[in-house]
Each structure stands twice: as C-alpha cells, then as structure tokens.
Amino acid sequence: xxxxxxxxxxxxxxxxxxxxxxxxxxxxxxxxxxxxxxxxxxxxxxxxxxxxxxxxxxxxxxxxxxxxxxxxxxxxxxxxxxxxxxxxxxxxxxxxxxxxxxxxxxxxxxxxxxxxxxxxxxxxxxxxxxxxxxxxxxxxxxxxxxxxxxxxxxxxxxxxxxxxxxxxxxxxxxxxxxxxxxxxxxxxxxxxxxxxxxxxxxxxxxxxxxxxxxxxxxxxxxxxxxxxxxxxxxxxxxxxxxxxxxxxxxxxxxxxxxxxxxxxxxxxxxxxxxxxxxxxxxxxxxxxxxxxxxxxxxxxxxxxxxxxxxxxxxxxxxxxxxxxxxxxxxxxxxxxxxxxxxxxxxxxxxxxxxxxxxxxxxxxxxxxxxxxxxxxxxxxxxxxxxxxxxxxxxxxxxxxxxxxxxxxxxxxxxxxxxxxxxxxxxxxxxxxxxxxxxxxxxxxxxxxxxxxxxxxxxxxxxxxxxxxxxxxxxxxxxxxxxxxxxxxxxxxxxxxxxxxxxxxxxxxxxxxxxxxxxxxxxxxxxxxxxxxxxxxxxxxxxxxxxxxxxxxxxxxxxxxxxxxxxxxxxxxxxxxxxxxxxxxxxxxxxxxxxxxxxxxxxxxxxxxxxxxxxxxxxxxxxxxxxxxxxxxxxxxxxxxxxxxxxxxxxxxxxxxxxxxxxxxxxxxxxxxxxxxxxxxxxxxxxxxxxxxxxxxxxxxxxxxxxxxxxxxxxxxxxxxxxxxxxxxxxxxxxxxxxxxxxxxxxxxxxxxxxxxxxxxxxxxxxxxxxxxxxxxxxxxxxxxxxxxx
Amino acid sequence: xxxxxxxxxxxxxxxxxxxxxxxxxxxxxxxxxxxxxxxxxxxxxxxxxxxxxxxxxxxxxxxxxxxxxxxxxxxxxxxxxxxxxxxxxxxxxxxxxxxxxxxxxxxxxxxxxxxxxxxxxxxxxxxxxxxxxxxxxxxxxxxxxxxx
Numbered sequence: 001x002x003x004x005x006x007x008x009x010x011x012x013x014x015x016x017x018x019x020x021x022x023x024x025x026x027x028x029x030x031x032x033x034x035x036x037x038x039x040x041x042x043x044x045x046x047x048x049x050x051x052x053x054x055x056x057x058x059x060x061x062x063x064x065x066x067x068x069x070x071x072x073x074x075x076x077x078x079x080x081x082x083x084x085x086x087x088x089x090x091x092x093x094x095x096x097x098x099x100x101x102x103x104x105x106x107x108x109x110x111x112x113x114x115x116x117x118x119x120x121x122x123x124x125x126x127x128x129x130x131x132x133x134x135x136x137x138x139x140x141x142x143x144x145x146x147x148x149x150x151x152x153x154x155x156x157x158x159x160x161x162x163x164x165x166x167x168x169x170x171x172x173x174x175x176x177x178x179x180x181x182x183x184x185x186x187x188x189x190x191x192x193x194x195x196x197x198x199x200x201x202x203x204x205x206x207x208x209x210x211x212x213x214x215x216x217x218x219x220x221x222x223x224x225x226x227x228x229x230x231x232x233x234x235x236x237x238x239x240x241x242x243x244x245x246x247x248x249x250x251x252x253x254x255x256x257x258x259x260x261x262x263x264x265x266x267x268x269x270x271x272x273x274x275x276x277x278x279x280x281x282x283x284x285x286x287x288x289x290x291x292x293x294x295x296x297x298x299x300x301x302x303x304x305x306x307x308x309x310x311x312x313x314x315x316x317x318x319x320x321x322x323x324x325x326x327x328x329x330x331x332x333x334x335x336x337x338x339x340x341x342x343x344x345x346x347x348x349x350x351x352x353x354x355x356x357x358x359x360x361x362x363x364x365x366x367x368x369x370x371x372x373x374x375x376x377x378x379x380x381x382x383x384x385x386x387x388x389x390x391x392x393x394x395x396x397x398x399x400x401x402x403x404x405x406x407x408x409x410x411x412x413x414x415x416x417x418x419x420x421x422x423x424x425x426x427x428x429x430x431x432x433x434x435x436x437x438x439x440x441x442x443x444x445x446x447x448x449x450x451x452x453x454x455x456x457x458x459x460x461x462x463x464x465x466x467x468x469x470x471x472x473x474x475x476x477x478x479x480x481x482x483x484x485x486x487x488x489x490x491x492x493x494x495x496x497x498x499x500x501x502x503x504x505x506x507x508x509x510x511x512x513x514x515x516x517x518x519x520x521x522x523x524x525x526x527x528x529x530x531x532x533x534x535x536x537x538x539x540x541x542x543x544x545x546x547x548x549x550x551x552x553x554x555x556x557x558x559x560x561x562x563x564x565x566x567x568x569x570x571x572x573x574x575x576x577x578x579x580x581x582x583x584x585x586x587x588x589x590x591x592x593x594x595x596x597x598x599x600x601x602x603x604x605x606x607x608x609x610x611x612x613x614x615x616x617x618x619x620x621x622x623x624x625x626x627x628x629x630x631x632x633x634x635x636x637x638x639x640x641x642x643x644x645x646x647x648x649x650x651x652x653x654x655x656x657x658x659x660x661x662x663x664x665x666x667x668x669x670x671x672x673x674x675x676x677x678x679x680x681x682x683x684x685x686x687x688x689x690x691x692x693x694x695x696x697x698x699x700x701x702x703x704x705x706x707x708x709x710x711x712x713x714x715x716x717x718x719x720x721x722x723x724x725x726x727x728x729x730x731x732x733x734x735x736x737x738x739x740x741x742x743x744x745x746x747x748x749x750x751x752x753x754x755x756x757x758x759x760x761x762x763x764x765x766x767x768x769x770x771x772x773x774x775x776x777x778x779x780x781x782x783x784x785x786x787x788x789x
Numbered sequence: 790x791x792x793x794x795x796x797x798x799x800x801x802x803x804x805x806x807x808x809x810x811x812x813x814x815x816x817x818x819x820x821x822x823x824x825x826x827x828x829x830x831x832x833x834x835x836x837x838x839x840x841x842x843x844x845x846x847x848x849x850x851x852x853x854x855x856x857x858x859x860x861x862x863x864x865x866x867x868x869x870x871x872x873x874x875x876x877x878x879x880x881x882x883x884x885x886x887x888x889x890x891x892x893x894x895x896x897x898x899x900x901x902x903x904x905x906x907x908x909x910x911x912x913x914x915x916x917x918x919x920x921x922x923x924x925x926x927x928x929x930x931x932x933x934x935x936x937x
Contacts, residue, residue, distance in 0.1 A: 010876055010877065010879075011876070011879065013884070014875070014876040014881060014884075015868070015876070017881055017884030017887055018859075018863075018868060018872040018875055018876060018881065018884075018887060018891065019819070019859065019860065019862070019863050019868070019872070020817070020818070020819015020820070020858065020859035020860045020862075020888045021819065021860075022819075022884045022885075023818070024818075024821070024885065026812075026818075026822070027812075027818035121809075122802065122804065198917075198919060199883075199885075199919060200821075200823040200829055200831055200883075200885045200886050200917055200918070200919050201821065201823065201883070201885045202822075202823070250883075250884065251883065252821070252823075252883045252884070252885025252886075253882075253883040253885060253919050253920055255919065282822075284824075284825050285823065285824035285825055285826060285828070285829070510883050511882030511883030511884070511920045512882070513882070676879050677879065679879075680879045680882060680920075680921060680925060683921055683922035683923075683924040683925065684882065684919070684920045684921050684922045685922075686922050687919075687921075687922030687923065688919075710824075710826060710828070711824050711826065711828035711829055711917070712826065712828055716917055716919070717922075717923075718910075718914040718917065718923075719909070719910040719911075719913045719914050719916070719918075719923040719926070719927070720907075720910040720911055720914045722910075722922055722923050722924070724906070724924055724927065725922065725924050748922075
C-alpha cells in the first residue's frame with residue numbers, strides 16, 4: 001500500500017553494529033558475577049571412573065566445583081529431544097538421556113564432566129586444569145553406517161546397534177517396480193560430511209537467580225529465547241515458567257547452532273542458584289568445535305531410474321544418519337521430515353522411496369545447520385540428475401527441463417502433491433532455469449569451456465535446480481509427525497498515543513535484519529515513516545510467545561503474524577475513525593496513513609486515531625481504549641522456495657585446487673520485502689554451500705578424536721576463496737500467506753553444494769572422474785586425476 | 790596506553806591479553822573475541838597505526854601504545870566513510886565480525902587507496918565472516934576506495 005515494501009531500505013540496526021555498540025551476551029556483566037569453565041572429556045568414549053575435585057575446590061578464588069553426581073542428585077536430567085520419530089515397525093524411538101555433566105560415561109570428546117566456578121576467568125580455567133578425572137577408555141565408533149552394524153561399540157546401554165530409529169517414506173513397491181523396468185540406472189554412494197557451524201560469536205550464558213524476587217534471568221546466545229525458556233523451565237530445571245526470563249540480545253550468527261537449548265547454558269543457570277551469585281560462561285573456540293551441534297553426516301546410497309526416453313521413473317535412497325553422541329533438540333527431524341520429504345525435488349518422479357537409519361556415534365551431537373536436511377536431499381537429487389544426464393549423453397539443462405514439474409501458481413493450478421508427503425505451494429522451475437541460462441549466457445559459456453579444455457585448462461560448468469521447504473511449519477501437521485512443539489509465531493503491534501509504533505516479534509534477529517524488514521512492513525501498511533517504528537525481540541519478558549528464527553521462517557511465519565496484528569489495528573482504527581467522521585467503518589478507505597470517507601475529502605489521520613484511542617473522550621460506545629494487538633500465525637503449509645544455480649569452476653591441473661570463477665543464481669522466494677537483505681542472505685548461504693563442497697568437513701580418527709578442531713585446521717571459507725555472485729530472481733508468490741512470501745536464508749546453501757561438485761566433475765570429465773567425495777580439497781581432486789590417468 | 794585518544798593507566802595481570810583488557814577492564818566491548826587463537830580477526834584493533842589481532846598481544850606489551858578500536862572510528866556520532874560504505878552496501882549482517890572487518894579495511898586503504906578486488910580479498914582474508922559470503926564487504930571496500 002505504501003512504497004516501502006519491495007524497496008532496499010538500508011538497515012536500521014547497522015549504526016550501532018558498525019560503531020561497536022552491539023550488545024552480545026558476553027558484553028553483559030552483573031554485579032558480584034562469577035565465571036564458569038567446564039571440564040571436558042579428552043576421550044570419545046570412556047567409563048568415568050572418578051572425578052576428583054578436591055584440589056580444584058581448595059584453590060584461592062574458586063567458588064565451587066560441581067560434578068555429574070551433584071546435578072543427578074538434584075534430580076536434573078538434562079536437555080531433551082523435541083521430535084519423536086518412531087521405528088518402521090511402530091516401536092518407540094530410543095531416547096537416551098543427556099546429563100548436563102556426565103555421570104557414568106563420556107560419549108564424545110568435549111562431553112562435560114565438571115563445572116568450575118571462580119571469581120575470575122583465569123582462576124576458573126586454572127582450577128579446571130586441577131580437576132583430576134580418571135577414565136577407562138572404550139572403543140569408539142564414528143562412522144554412521146558402521147555404528148549400526150552388529151558388534152559395533154555400544155554407546156548407550158539402552159540403544160542396541162546404536163540405532164535410534166529406522167524410518168521410510170514414499171512408495172517402496174512402486175519404486176522397486178520402476179527400478180525393475182528401468183532402461184538406465186544411475187548410482188551414487190557418498191558421505192555428506194559432518195560440518196561444524198562456526199558462528200563467529202561463540203555461545204555464551206550469563207545466569208542469575210535473584211533470591212529476593214525468586215526469579216531467574218538468563219542472557220544467552222539463542223535464536224529462540226521463548227523455546228529456550230520453555231525447555232529450561234518445563235523440562236530441564238523445573239522452574240516455574242513465569243519466574244524465568246530469557247534474553248537473547250544481539251547474537252553473532254547462528255546458522256542453526258543457536259536454536260538448541262544446550263546443557264551448558266542450563267548448568268550455568270542452575271549453578272547461579274546454588275552459589276547465590278550470577279555465573280557467566282563464554283565458550284572458547286575449541287569448545288565451539290567440540291560442543292556446538294554439528295550438521296549433516298549422512299552416508300548415502302542413491303539410485304535414479306530412467307526410461308529409454310530420458311524420463312525419470314524412480315528414485316531410491318538409503319541413508320545412515322549420525323545424530324552424534326546424544327539427541328539434540330531437533331536432531332531426529334533433520335534426516336527425516338526435513339530430508340526425506342524433499343526427495344521429489346523439482347521433478348516429476350512418479351516413484352520415490354527414502355530409507356533412513358538414524359544412529360548415535362561417538363561424535364559431537366548433530367542437529368540443524370543452515371538448510372538442515374534439505375541440503376542433504378538436494379545434494380542427493382542434483383548429483384544424481386547431473387550424473388544421469390552425463391551418462392545418457394544429454395545436456396544437464398535439457399535433461400532438467402524435460403523432467404521438471406510444470407509451472408503451477410497454487411491458485412489457478414493446484415499445489416503439487418509430491419510422492420513424499422509434502423504438497424508444494426507454487427513453483428515455476430523452468431522459469432528460474434531458463435533465466436539463469438540466459439544470465440550465464442550458457443551457450444557461450446559452453447564454448448568457452450570447450451576452448452579452455454582445448455587449451456589444456458580444466459573448466460567446468462555445474463547446475464543445481466532446487467526446491468526447498470521452509471517457513472516451519474503448520475503446528476498440527478508437524479505434531480502428527482512427532483514434533484512435540486508448535487511451530488507458529490507471534491507478534492504484537494503496540495501503537496503509541498502519538499502514532500508511533502513498536503513491534504514485539506517472536507522471531508529473533510541475528511543478522512537477518514528484522515529491525516528493518518519488519519519495520520518496513522508496518523510503516524508501509526500504516527503509511528508512516530520507518531523512523532516511526534521500532535522492533536523489540538529477544539526478551540521473553542516483553543515479546544509474545546513465538547518460536548524464534550530458523551528454517552527461513554522469520555518473514556513467512558512471524559511476518560504474517562505481524563500482518564494479522566496490522567489488520568486488527570486497521571479494523572479498530574477504522575471504527576474509531578468512523579466515529580470521528582460520523583460514518584460507518586464500511587464507508588472508509590485507508591490509504592497513505594489516513595482513513596477517508598469514500599468519494600469525499602473527509603479524512604482522519606493515523607496519528608489522530610491513535611491519540612483518540614488513548615485519550616478516549618469522544619469515543620465509540622463499547623469500544624475498549626488503546627491500540628495494541630497480539631496475533632499468532634500458524635501457517636497453512638510450508639513455503640517452497642526454488643531456484644536454479646550455475647557454477648563455473650577452474651581446476652588447477654598441477655595442484656587439484658578448485659576455484660569458483662563465476663556463480664549465477666536465479667532464486668524465487670515469492671514476494672520480497674527488502675531485496676538488499678534477501679540478496680545478502682543468498683550470498684551468505686552460497687558461501688556456506690560452497691564451503692561444504694570445497695573446504696569444510698569434520699575429520700575424525702577411529703578413536704573419535706576430531707583432528708581438525710580449530711579454525712587453523714577446519715577450513716572456513718575466506719574472502720579470497722569466494723567469487724562475486726551474480727544473483728537474480730523470479731517472483732512466484734506464496735498462495736497461502738497474506739504477504740505472499742517464502743524464505744531465502746537457506747536457499748543459497750541448499751542449492752549451491754551440488755552445483756559446485758557438478759562443475760568440478762564436469763571439469764574433470766575428460767579424466768573419466770565420475771564422482772568425488774566432499775570436500776573437494778586439492779589433494780583429493782589431484783589424487784582422483786592421477787588415479788584416472 | 791592511549792585508547793581512542795585518551796590516556797589510561799591500569800595495573801594488569803601479566804597474562805592479560807590486550808583484548809581482555811579492552812573488553813573487561815575498559816568496557817570497550819566493540820572488540821569481539823571469536824577464537825582466542827588469532828584466526829578469526831574479530832578482535833582486530835589498530836596499535837600504533839597498524840592493525841593487529843588483539844588476542845595475540847598481551848596488554849603489558851602495549852604499554853605506551855596508541856590504540857584505536859572500533860569505538861574510535863566514528864566522530865561526533867558520524868560514521869567513518871568506511872563504516873558508511875559498509876552500511877550503504879549491506880556489508881554486515883550479525884555484526885560480530887564487523888568491527889574487525891572495518892579496521893582491516895581501513896588498514897588496506899591506508900596502504901593501498903585503490904585496491905583491486907583481489908587485493909581487497911587478500912587484505913581481509915584474516916577476518917572470517919560467516920554471514921555475508923564477503924560479496925557485499927568487497928563492494929563496501931570498493932565503494933570506500935572510490936569515495937576516498
């Protein structure tokens with residue numbers, strides 16, 4: 001209605017962040033505060049024989065030292081899993097506990113065994129070194145497939161074969177038939193490797209129990225403070241929920257890793273009550289490597305069936321997914337409902353069957369990481385597609401266009417029912433591919449590639465055309481699938497007497513720019529200025545119960561909760577305006593910040609109506625004062641962004657080093673509120689996806705030691721690894737939410753990994769290299785080239 | 790030492806890192822700790838005209854030094870031109886790496902007022918950003934160079 005939606009408004013949060021005035025958890029301090037350090041296991045799997053804290057406790061400046069026994073004796077069991085996925089045969093999912101401090105056994109390097117609290121950080125660290133722990137080391141298991149086999153070391157007593165559940169989706173019989181009748185079958189086996197999130201801000205917590213108010217406060221690095229409060233209050237520490245305030249202030253990146261309610265933060269809050277003083281804990285980077293939930297770690301065999309005309313007739317996958325040593329909050333839904341349900345991709349594949357065995361291993365717990373299940377699904381499909389196209393000698397773009405689901409807008413044409421439960425809302429897959437082919441000048445690009453090859457240079461072109469599901473999620477639907485929480489969101493709009501507005505948002509902003517985007521929506525709808533609106537988020541004492549930020553849901557779920565509150569303000573405003581203008585609300589239209597009697601010049605402004613709502617002297621009968629509404633929005637469906645990526649790489653013949661030289665995207669996230677922010681999200685997502693393809697990956701040895709547990713050894717993409725990205729978009733609105741929006745924060749990650757690998761395989765096609773395991777580090781690429789020679 | 794133009798005197802433990810001193814003793818929390826191991830660059834500051842990672846220096850090594858932190862970049866509430874370019878080009882998202890990134894960019898432009906894209910990427914390769922994919926940071930530095 002105004003001119004702000006769709007405009008690249010500069011971010012309002014930038015001034016303070018640029019000036020170093022952001023306030024992150026570690027920037028907060030409280031009077032009389034103490035400092036905590038966790039003592040952590042150096043072994044991946046060991047019996048805990050003894051934890052001797054006497055020397056540490058006797059040190060000057062040490063306030064207290066706690067062990068697993070102390071916490072167990074207090075009746076505290078530790079963090080929980082929020083999604084139940086049962087076995088195929090109906091048996092209940094295995095759910096081994098995860099104590100805050102280990103009691104009888106440690107199960108991954110980094111598992112906490114004691115909590116030391118001291119007057120200052122240095123003393124706490126010294127005292128942690130003085131805690132003497134006796135371990136009896138056991139055999140460890142890190143490979144997801146091997147973990148499920150008979151005879152593998154058993155990690156939890158009540159989890160035979162380390163198997164948490166097995167699960168399947170799709171039509172097995174039809175898929176078997178498709179493969180039986182196939183003219184051609186493409187096969188791939190790969191490890192979608194374990195990734196370590198590495199948000200640049202480490203996790204931190206500042207917990208305080210105030211005895212005079214009998215109230216707890218926790219400042220913490222969370223993407224969803226209300227969910228953290230619910231889990232801590234109701235499940236971990238048994239605190240009355242109204243007596244716990246969780247504040248997630250500025251948060252320095254999350255990418256999923258700060259969704260979860262970790263034991264470490266719970267321990268800090270618990271300890272603050274025990275010692276009667278605030279306790280602060282900030283992870284160092286080593287702890288981040290060994291305790292932030294990792295992502296991916298799927299071992300997969302995948303097959304694609306084709307008929308003689310190059311039509312896809314079936315897709316089948318078998319995946320062993322590691323959940324790490326313990327079940328993190330949403331670990332179980334990632335390899336199932338966020339992975340198996342995406343296996344339709346953008347293609348009319350009439351028969352799909354997905355089989356997943358989820359296991360525990362002696363590694364850091366695995367949970368959602370940017371994309372969460374959808375990158376694994378997309379990697380599988382898009383690698384199969386490109387490999388199949390190459391095998392049958394068809395251009396990969398042509399092969400996709402031949403097999404795409406035709407365009408559907410979800411209004412005139414119905415949503416597309418997949419073979420794997422989901423119904424896509426709207427899509428135009430050929431639209432994005434055709435546009436990216438044009439933008440990349442594909443025909444010319446192919447000639448360049450062939451000329452480069454003739455010249456002895458290895459250039460490759462790779463595609464990916466993804467569909468993803470985000471905007472998590474319809475509560476009743478996910479509830480029927482085992483989710484133990486709702487996935488709606490909430491927003492309040494408080495119009496102040498002077499017509500200024502505060503939005504209280506259940507979503508949390510940690511880089512996504514909500515302060516700007518949400519304000520844009522409301523300013524635009526009310527016809528007021530950006531400066532007249534501010535956004536509050538991240539504090540459970542002030543914002544309504546929303547489920548926070550992950551799964552690219554902020555705009556499609558919280559944004560639409562904002563829209564509901566906007567509508568309520570407008571409706572009530574119209575009644576007040578009608579009273580002032582002596583007409584009925586139906587006679588009014590709201591435009592440019594004023595209610596006007598249709599066909600006249602009689603009008604009253606938004607500010608006037610606001611003031612009247614709070615100074616209700618001359619006021620409609622039976623109307624409550626005030627202009628302040630809270631709304632909860634539970635989405636009708638997931639939203640399904642899609643897009644087409646083209647990656648161009650050069651491979652150094654002598655070293656095997658891969659360089660991404662060009663990267664083109666055409667993404668479709670429905671309607672866009674702020675294109676600048678959307679493009680920024682795509683760029684960041686691409687870096688994550690390219691990072692997985694070329695650089696990142698946890699390396700464990702057989703004893704469960706993480707061999708690259710530092711930023712020196714784990715390769716995070718740097719500025720000189722990345723190209724400039726050439727992004728573009730199409731707009732296919734979401735048909736089922738008021739804003740018509742989808743989500744974009746994970747799309748870059750989801751789409752890019754297979755595009756990069758496909759490009760490298762293309763570059764090496766003359767060598768006969770058909771597949772490579774990620775990350776495509778120089779030594780791996782070089783070795784493949786030597787072998788192929 | 791002098792920090793952002795004001796002289797200070799403190800007694801510190803010998804093992805205190807400069808970044809701890811700035812954050813914990815002086816309350817200058819704009820300098821961030823991302824790794825403690827000189828890898829991520831979030832703690833980048835300017836000491837005697839040169840950018841350094843302040844987790845790599847002991848506070849006592851900086852006795853008498855002239856230190857500039859992100860809090861000293863804007864003047865009278867007005868952003869430094871490099872900060873302005875970051876804002877203009879959406880060169881930041883969560884903001885955690887941003888102070889270090891701005892100061893590394895400052896150092897580059899001091900030494901090389903008209904850097905190429907490759908030179909910009911090389912100059913900031915010691916500063917990790919997990920949000921932006923570096924695209925808009927490069928654009929911001931190019932813009933700052935063009936304005937300068």
